[in-house]
Amino acid sequence: MINEKMLITKNTCIAPKIYELTVQGDLVDLIREPGQFVHIKVSDGTLPLLRRPISIASINRNTKELTLIYRVDGVGTKTLSLRSQGDRLEILGPLGHGFPLDVINQGETAVLVGGGIGVPPLYELSKSLSKKGIKVIHVLGFRTLEDTFYQKQFEELGKTVIVTDDGSSKFKGTVIDALQLLNLNYQVMYACGPTPMLAALENGYSDKPLYLSLEERMGCAVGACMACVCHTVDEDDEKGYRKVCSDGPVFKSGEVKLSC
Amino acid sequence: MINEKMLITKNTCIAPKIYELTVQGDLVDLIREPGQFVHIKVSDGTLPLLRRPISIASINRNTKELTLIYRVDGVGTKTLSLRSQGDRLEILGPLGHGFPLDVINQGETAVLVGGGIGVPPLYELSKSLSKKGIKVIHVLGFRTLEDTFYQKQFEELGKTVIVTDDGSSKFKGTVIDALQLLNLNYQVMYACGPTPMLAALENGYSDKPLYLSLEERMGCAVGACMACVCHTVDEDDEKGYRKVCSDGPVFKSGEVKLSC
Amino acid sequence: MLNVKLPGLDMKNPVMPASGCFSFGKEYGDFFDLNLLGAIAIKSATKEARFGNPTPRVAETTAGMLNAIGLQNPGVEHILDHELKDLEGIDTPILANIAGKQVDDYVYTAEKMSQSPRVNALELNISCPNVKEGGITFGTVPEIAAHLTEKVKAVSDVPVYVKLSPNVSDIVGMAKAVEEAGADGLSMINTLMGMRINLKTQKPILANKAGGLSGPAIKPVAIRMIYEVSQNVNIPIIGMGGIQDADDVIEFFLAGASAVAVGTANFVDPFCCPNIIKELPEKLKQMNVDHIDELRGRSWGRC
């Protein structure tokens, strides 16, 4: 975990409001797992005051680059989108605990379920699983076909089902609808996306190992401010809570209560 | 008086911490007198919150350019110094009342006294007076020779005496010391610089017409907030005060009390 | 979709410049047509002319500014005879802000001011932190504020708004006290007391030392107070404190304001008020709202 002024090698729009940002630096060497995130100071000035948490979407250890995919929403991501190649960006990371890879064996099948801006961390996960010889199936939900990104990249790694709210892709509906229809045979499911989606997965797919990546508003992102906690499901748990930033953002289904 | 996004055509360092900024736009057409100023939003973002008042140092009506000379001091001027050619800068102006030109006749002599960052507005004044066929003598004070700027430009217009605190120019001391030594023959004196300098001039040179350009912290710069007022000397004056931004920044000596 | 009707103020839109940041309108009238505004809150008037505090009177802070103008104004008579006369060609309602050192001052000024045909409502500045005598006490002790409100109401021909100070422990208690005393509306918030020290001179930047903090920095305090007060009184609130754009106006309405005032932002952009007014309809459309009034207090419900 370091705070590094990383070099921007790319920052381009890849879908409406969606940007792909690649930065270079030593921080990359420290990344242990897919699903970890970084905390970014988006401007060199005072505003916006707080950093922004963004998941690591992919890494290239050779070029010491990591890629982030973010959606322009408020002032922070807007500011980030205006930063240019060649600039340096103060980045704290890698943070948190990602998706476990040792819960699944070579030859088995993993289903990766993503919704919207929850899709990015699944890409590095999928690469890592594939490298381990695990079969990957992606079920990715977007608002419309126009909003999708990284479809090709996911298709190169395994079967990829794109689901859209408006039916502009082949599947219309939610990823939950798609999963029901597909009725996949798999050993482990990994998911990242809006909390209602995660809750629905927890409801319907907890019979097999299910790992969920959570989002929460953050202050410090290192476990010091208690901004990002959630209750454990186990009421006898010694602490009774987990911090999304340092204990998560990935939790096994059933470990923490989803707040929605 | 307009608020215009003016084009930066130049923004370079011309002496330690001193920058020359040239901007282009329609605002230039509205400038009436030397000694007027503009109010600059130095960044496109929220910070710094307030605009910064800077005197107009020279104008070129043909190219629709105006030049400002400023010293980097706090966050605002620092931010300004980082803006680049090609950027646009939101500028409100021209503001206030400048140096009167109709108080002196062709063939007469004007003395222009400047101190540090008070020197810039004297340049356009000197150009205007020269154009009217008035002889100009400049007495300009700086900390050291290294800190001087525009010496050549002033010399082209008339006799120019550079005074430095440390004696690194020919004259060591203050502009007041120099004026005493020089014992100039003149009809009107114009001055801009630190308040103690203006006060000393008022003390010693009020026998002939003397015009002083004042500085005061500003809010609106258009006369609406009452941040920049000073008392009139005349206690029977109907209002009893003047606003530096809209009644000034140039006042005839004896009109307002200098606060120092 | 923007017109709002508050006691005495029949406004084309809910946006007015805040008192003290717009003088009596003339200066900004050079930039845009004052008829575009929902109303105009004019600079605090006092019984006698006042010069105010020594300079420097303003200082910048991070996302805010401090001011210690000290209620400079030419006195109520002069304002009636000159400054308000200049506004006669304009049909925008006028909210006349008044201040004083003692109850009698307020009563005197209020009575005079309220009789002007050009004045549509009064705004009692009981909260100006920059006046040594009295000023601050009126704004921090509910009983005193209530007493003052009653006295002023008794002589005023027009509705009376009381402008609350945020420098209190219990803003709701304050608001209820002046409501009970007959206030027709509230203005909130005035500035927070603050200070900056110049590292070079090692002295406070303001000659008056402390001053009033305004601008975006104080917006969360304003929103919180309006949210609390609006649920506890039955009179409308003119909300202010850090408003810079149409989104901010909407946030104030959601918190419970019925109109808004824009202060410091005028200095940042002289066209700020008309720009906000221009942007509001589009924002409302995006929110599927037919009239801005529908947004008022929408944040109150349970989460």
Place this chain on the structure above:
Amino acid sequence: MLNVKLPGLDMKNPVMPASGCFSFGKEYGDFFDLNLLGAIAIKSATKEARFGNPTPRVAETTAGMLNAIGLQNPGVEHILDHELKDLEGIDTPILANIAGKQVDDYVYTAEKMSQSPRVNALELNISCPNVKEGGITFGTVPEIAAHLTEKVKAVSDVPVYVKLSPNVSDIVGMAKAVEEAGADGLSMINTLMGMRINLKTQKPILANKAGGLSGPAIKPVAIRMIYEVSQNVNIPIIGMGGIQDADDVIEFFLAGASAVAVGTANFVDPFCCPNIIKELPEKLKQMNVDHIDELRGRSWGRC
């Protein structure tokens, strides 16, 4: 040139992380050596373990942030047995912040906490705005604050600092009341109460609705209060509120602080505290000052 000595706190330098922004040190201990710090103010401890408020607990504002953590902590016993044990290898003084719902809670927690060899002083959080029961009242009524201070002093083995709330009309009255009641020092300021509303959901961003405003936005309020209080009490003040760099620390000393705490800025830059400590000597040299103590209260004189 940086060492300062306050009751119970013998500090290498005047910079400590502020309570609640540094947990119990472990996390930031991964970034730098905690021995570099002047002291550490640990997260508020309460009698029982507390989970705190629902999330979202933080929101951003212009140049500030709101928090409504709600005093989450594992309870005083757990802190003594675990969190403080972890700090045993570090020789930096510990300022143990304590909070409660009732006087008895405070007294219980204070007594336990003060007996720990690892605790050098207590900081009474009478001002946390995020606890429904009690919290706010202690901080806004001088008599209640004084009573609490007395009770805690009576059981504490170490000096007691009282952390004041800025959400009051009369901060000097508050400070004097707790000084008279025996406080050995003051910490100021805690957060200002604020709120932000999410325009999309049309509800307050924080689940708790209101929260405490911290960061650069509140610095002028902190400076003003410290300037006023330091001239009216004889006990030292730990100053805080928006400190981000060495210049800010100097501004707090000029205003009258004897040491400082850094809160929100840790989230912006985890190395903020050690960086400030590193920069201070050069700043003092530029100001021709041999020891930072010389700056304390230099802004008080006449202008």
